[in-house]
Amino acid sequence: MTDGEAEADGGTASSEGRAGTRRRRRWRVVLGTLIALVLLAASAVVVVLRQNDYDLREERVTRRHAGATLDGVPALPRTGDGPYGLAFFVHGDGRRWTPRTRRSTARSGSPSPASATSLSFSKPGVAGSEGNWLDQSMADRADESLAAVAWARARPDIDGRRIGL
Structure with a gap:
């Protein structure tokens, strides 16, 4: 293998690694956002129920x-x-x-x-x-x-x- 082929092969592996890292980071952001929205919705329900006891x-x-x-x-x-x-x-x-x-x-x-x-x-x-x-x-x-x-x-x-x- 020549030096040029090794560089080309190493460059591809490196860019695939970066793409995988980006995908994982994107999934973490999406998952974190979903968790935050669920917690926000649950908090809103609790606030509404506690403020309106309808006695x-x-x-x-x-x-x-x-x-x-x-x-x-x-x-x-x-x-x-x-x-x-x-x-x-x-x-x-x-x-x-x-x-x-x-x-x-x-x-x-x-x-x-x-x-x-x-x-x-x-x-x-x-x-x-x-x-x-x-x-x-x-x-x-x-x-x-x-x-x-x-x-x-x-x-x-x-x-x-x-x-x-």
Whole structure:
């Protein structure tokens, strides 16, 4: 082997070694970045959960509408006596029942559990409510929801000027 061939061969081996080192360094950077992002996301979840304990008291209520008894759950702040603003949740399609209200309030971040309450009634035929929601038209659902808002306005712990659907 001549000196030129040895130099050429040594140069190739050296450049392959540098390429391998670069690849390993790149993987370390990518892996380090992924680990940092996972830790950051986990920290954000912990912060959100610790700041929002949603210390609510729930009570079961019933009311009559269109000849049927409907089951509901207002979720009120544990402390204070109001009157509170109200976020009234009207469930869409499907067999949704009222205990989801607290989680819906908590997930939305608004209204603040410290200053507002949420309310939801089960659809007819769901979770203790009489009737069958499949027999309702959209107008029936709207009428039922407006009657629930009127019912809530009559409560002393609800501020009738601060009600949202």
